Amino acid sequence: MSKSHLGHTARKRFGQNFLHDDYVIDRIVSVIHPQNGENLVEIGPGLGALTDPVCERVNALTVVELDRDLAKRLRHHPFHGNKLTIIEQDALTLDFSSLRASMAASDQPLRVFGNLPYNISTPLMFHLFDYATDIKDMHFMLQKEVVNRLAAGPGTRNYGRLSVMAQYYCQVVPVLDVPPEAFNPPPKVDSAVVRLTPHATPPVDLHSVSNLERVCAQAFNQRRKTIRNSLKECISETELNAIGIDATVRAETLSLEEFARIANHISDQQN
Ligand code: SAM
Secondary structure (H helix, E strand, C coil): CCCEECCEECCHHHCCCEECCHHHHHHHHHHHCCCCCCEEEEECCCCCCCHHHHHHHCCCEEEECCCHHHHHHHHCCCCCHHHEEEECCCHHHCCHHHHHHCCCCCCCCEEEEEECCHHHHHHHHHHHHCCHHHEEEEEEEEEHHHHHHHHCCCCCCCCCHHHHHHHHHEEEEEEEEECHHHEECCCCCCEEEEEEEECCCCCCCCCCHHHHHHHHHHHHHCCCCEHHHHCCCCCCHHHHHHCCCCCCCEHHHCCHHHHHHHHHHHHHHHC
16 A cells, blocks of 8 residues: 555645545445435545545535645645635544534534544543533544543443543443454554544543543542542542442443542542
8 A cells, every 4th residue: 555645645744544445435325314405514524535525415514624735735635625714723623512513504513523533632632521512412433442441341341431531521432343454544443433422411420530531540540549549639438438339449430420429529529
């Protein structure tokens, strides 16, 4: 496989691995199921592998592309140029709330999708979680390992900070495995598509998201230790017992509800 695809040399720094397998592309577009009138947003359209078939189905699509050359190509797209709103920007800095407000159907939440640049996929998802109330759903191609972590439940090897935070914001459903050969150039890892659907109401009552993030970060940074040790700087063993949590377990066994209980106790102590 070459680094050049459709006359464009793939740029590693932009995480460019272009999809070229028609079967995989068809499956992804079917899973997204784009409809006219929806506020569709693609992150990283690249050379249009997903953009083109989505534009065949709908009249309007907003795309966010950081690579200036690729944005230029899209502006001069022979068939779909007039359907596209092209935002030439780093998706990590995009205000998705303002984007929604600027759209014709601003009463409707966004439907976001993309074959994401793997080097920024986790920070990008955390950025998007901040806009969860503006988003109906997200379909992303990611490293398979990241999809496994997003979807993992307590007591499993892949369960960690990403699982707890993603599941606080969204329902997580892995939808499709994709081999390296589906891309040009092929990535070194297996990939998978995941559907993230923000919850209409949060699955747990949480007083402070930043406290949940802090507790998860501390607990999973030292995942071999019991939480009595890994969390000792933010909560004591006595306090853990008082809120009904066994201090001798490891982070990987705690449910989202238990992490939320710890975070809420810390918030209550701060007030
Ligand atoms: N959608 C195309 C496909 O499936 O073949 C390209 C996918 S490629 C994995 C990732 C795309 O995201 C590239 O077009 C790249 O230029 C773009 N990109 C990289 N970093 C970005 C960022 N921070 N914001 C927006 N787009 C970015």
